Amino acid sequence: MAVKLLRVREGAGERDSGPVAPEKVLAGMPQQLTEHFFTNAKENFFxxxxxxxxxxxxxxxxxxxxxxxxxxxxxxxDAEGVSERVSAGDAFCIPAGFEGTWETIGTVKKFYAIYEE
Known part of the structure; x- marks a missing residue:
């Protein structure tokens, strides 16, 4: 069986929307939308x-x-209070074990790739 390339196109994934978990919210009433494109066979990469x-x-x-x-x-x-502003065009990694806060200024959209042991 041939393995095929899987294209990632906005509007072609499985969508899920709703509020950020209330117990995590520190300010505002943020709503989020996730458009999921891929999960590997081991179900540890998304x-x-x-x-x-x-x-x-x-x-x-x-x-x-x-x-x-x-x-x-x-x-x-981060948990020590060090802040970084990220904006359109920025690429970065958040490692396992990170604790801190996320603050969306206005609205934000990101592409994500997640790996979990």
Missing amino acids: CGIWSSDAGKWTLTYSEDEFCYIIEGEAVIT
């Missing part, structure tokens, strides 16, 4: 497009995530 509107919430990562900001901007702050 990719898609995620977006949210304004708000701030806590993060605790058990997975490694690659992110590419497609539009908008956000501020990511």
Whole structure:
């Protein structure tokens, strides 16, 4: 059986939307939309497009995530209080074990690829 290339096209994935979990929210009432494109056979690698509107919430990562900001901007702050602003065109990784906050300024959209042991 031949393995085929899987194209990632916005509007072609499985969509899921709703609020950020209320127990994590620190500011605003952020809503998020995930468009999921791929899960591997081991179910430990995923990719898609995620977006949210304004708000701030806590993060605790058990997975490694690659992110590419497609539009908008956000501020990511680690547990020690060090903040980084990310905006359209920025690519970065959030390693497993990261704890801190995510704050969406206005709206943001990112491409994500997640790997979890």
